[in-house]
Amino acid sequence: MIERKFVNQNIKEFEIKEYVRNNLQRVGLSDVKLQRTPLGEKIVISTSRPGLVVGRSGTNITKLTKDLKEVFKLENPQIEIDEITSIGLDANIIAEMIANSLERFGISRFKGIAHKAMSDVLSAGAFGVEILIAGKVPSSRAKTWRFYQGYLKKCGDIAVSKIRVSYAAAKLKSGVVGVKVSIMTPDTVLPDKIKMKSGSDEMLEKSEGLADDDVQVEMQEKIKEMLPNDESDSGEPEAKDGKSASNQAKGKQPKKKKASSSSASKSGSGRAKATKKEPGSSAQTGKTSQASKKKDDTIDAIKSEPLESAQDEEPNEEPGEMATEEGNDNEV
Numbered sequence: 001m002i003e004r005k006f007v008n009q010n011i012k013e014f015e016i017k018e019y020v021r022n023n024l025q026r027v028g029l030s031d032v033k034l035q036r037t038p039l040g041e042k043i044v045i046s047t048s049r050p051g052l053v054v055g056r057s058g059t060n061i062t063k064l065t066k067d068l069k070e071v072f073k074l075e076n077p078q079i080e081i082d083e084i085t086s087i088g089l090d091a092n093i094i095a096e097m098i099a100n101s102l103e104r105f106g107i108s109r110f111k112g113i114a115h116k117a118m119s120d121v122l123s124a125g126a127f128g129v130e131i132l133i134a135g136k137v138p139s140s141r142a143k144t145w146r147f148y149q150g151y152l153k154k155c156g157d158i159a160v161s162k163i164r165v166s167y168a169a170a171k172l173k174s175g176v177v178g179v180k181v182s183i184m185t186p187d188t189v190l191p192d193k194i195k196m197k198s199g200s201d202e203m204l205e206k207s208e209g210l211a212d213d214d215v216q217v218e219m220q221e222k223i224k225e226m227l228p229n230d231e232s233d234s235g236e237p238e239a240k241d242g243k244s245a246s247n248q249a250k251g252k253q254p255k256k257k258k259a260s261s262s263s264a265s266k267s268g269s270g271r272a273k274a275t276k277k278e279p280g281s282s283a284q285t286g287k288t289s290q291a292s293k294k295k296d297d298t299i300d301a302i303k304s305e306p307l308e309s310a311q312d313e314e315p316n317e318e319p320g321e322m323a324t325e326e327g328n329d330n331e332v
Contacts, residue, residue, distance in 0.1 A: 040076030088124025135177035
């Protein structure tokens with residue numbers, strides 16, 4: 001049956017993991033994974049001390065591969081080691097450290113061992129941690145000691161799937177002491193935790209999610225308008241504009257003088273024309289024939305004025321010349 005095949009396969013995987021754990025003790029072992037590849041079975045060992053797992057010149061790995069071939073009849077087992085950097089966030093490693101410390105230092109120092117492990121977990125960035133030590137601690141009667149700090153979910157889906165829980169056992173003269181470690185890692189997303197976003201963050205998210213390039217450009221321009229402009233960038237064009245304006249003002253000054261002289265000449269001629277046209281304008285207001293006759297008379301008088309002035313000027317020059325000639329004749 002297919003079901004029996006799957007069950008036997010899972011039992012075999014469990015036995016391989018337990019065999020590896022029993023052979024690799026006190027090396028900071030966290031997890032053992034079994035992967036099937038076309039070349040053979042691949043065993044991934046996660047540990048905080050890869051040097052102890054490999055051994056001197058790889059003796060431990062070679063021995064482990066031979067044992068796996070003989071005991072479990074694996075064709076080509078390949079062992080891969082994965083190093084763990086964040087030791088304080090791994091519940092398996094913390095539980096193993098507490099059990100090893102209890103076996104080494106005895107049951108009398110269990111409180112100091114638990115508090116030290118708890119401080120290491122919180123310093124790694126965990127939200128909360130809980131440590132349970134159960135057994136004949138410290139008296140002859142069994143008792144459970146609880147050490148906790150921080151925030152830790154005790155119910156719901158997060159308590160089942162997100163919190164890391166591990167168990168370990170310390171073998172002492174008085175009996176077996178059980179250790180349970182629960183850690184709430186910092187990457188846990190809580191459904192009741194609300195994070196407020198600013199307006200600029202929402203606009204950036206919308207601009208990133210949209211597919212049209214034109215819409216993205218408009219959103220980016222709005223964001224730039226919301227942000228303050230740089231003073232250095234705004235100061236340079238003003239200086240340039242000021243220089244250009246002064247240069248233009250200097251270049252236009254002589255032109256203004258010429259324009260003023262020409263305008264003065266035009267205004268003078270315009271005044272002369274206006275004086276000539278004043279009698280005509282007064283004559284236009286009259287409606288009778290006498291007013292029209294006066295208009296004609298004034299026009300004739302104005303036309304004759306320059307001629308008379310010219311005639312008056314010529315005799316002034318001629319008598320002077322005649323006087324000099326007469327004086328010369330008298331002297332002769």
